[in-house]
Amino acid sequence: MTIDHDEVLRARVLLPGSGRPSRAQLLGAYRALAEVSPKAYVPKLVDALLALRHETRDPEAAVALAAEASRAARGIAVGAPDRAERLRRALDAYQASLFALGRRAEGRAICAELAAAGRTGPLANVLAEEGRFGEAAKLDEAAARNGTPEHSFWTMVRWAANLEGAGLHDAASTVLRALLEETRRETAQQRTALAILAWELVHFSRMRETAGDGASAAAARREALDVLEELATTGEPKNWSCVLGWWRTLFVLSGRPAEPAAGPESPMPPFGTALG
Secondary structure, eight states: OOOOHHHHHHHHHHTTSSSOOOHHHHHHHHHHHHHHOHHHHHHHHHHHHHHHHHHOOOHHHHHHHHHHHHHHHHHSOTTOTTHHHHHHHHHHHHHHHHHHTTOHHHHHHHHHHHHHTTOOHHHHHHHHHTTOHHHHHHHHHHHHHTTSOTTOHHHHHHHHHHHHHTTOHHHHHHHHHHHHHHHHHHHHTTSSOHHHHHHHHHHHHHHHHHTTOHHHHHHHHHHHHHHHHHHHHHOOSSOOSOOHHHHHHHHHHTTGGGSOOOBTTBOOOOTTSOOO
16 A cells, blocks of 8 residues: 555645635545544544535435445444444445445345344345345344334334234234333323324224234224324323324335235335335
8 A cells, every 4th residue: 555645744734724624625634644544534534424425416426435434434443432333324324325326236235234233224124125024024123122222113113014014913913012002101101192192003903903803903993092082182282293204104004915016126115114
């Protein structure tokens, strides 16, 4: 490796200067300094690459910047402060940029690397898009058990959706039932909206109807009606920001049987994830 000492000198002069360098100038400085002081400047290089990638509107440039950030993050010494988080951020940006260009096979490979680095959500989504619901559900379960809050709405709904997609209806209902129990506690303490409880109950009733459990479906509908009656009579006990994201996520799941079969060449939306 040949170090351009003139570039290094210019970088050292630029950084403590009185002016405000542009992101591109900072990136150039960190590239030069990372060659001579990797421990100090490679983490800064990763951050600068990701910041510029976030700003660019050129998809090809976004891929190149995220790829460079990923290479740099992999090179940070294991155990260095924030290495794991920087690597996850870089790989996450890289897979998203690859998918934006339709480079699915490459994006999928980065998702697998990202899962090995501790962020399984993107790979679970890819598997669900391809109809590999059982494999996706295993990743969702691991996320729910290891660090991700077990009763997070988004984690639990995605896990239940993938179990249902795999034909494991009772297991899916067990997961959603746990979410319902948590939501009941939260509504009793006014920590979430009554509307979310109503939507979860309606969705749960559909799940049990699909599984042939008419009694459980009917009980869930009766409870949903009680919640709706309370909403009609008194409204929400407190004001909430827009909660329609919860409803949209559950609503699209009701159309799963009408979706065509999915595969690597004909992916479908990964149901159970937050919909913007």
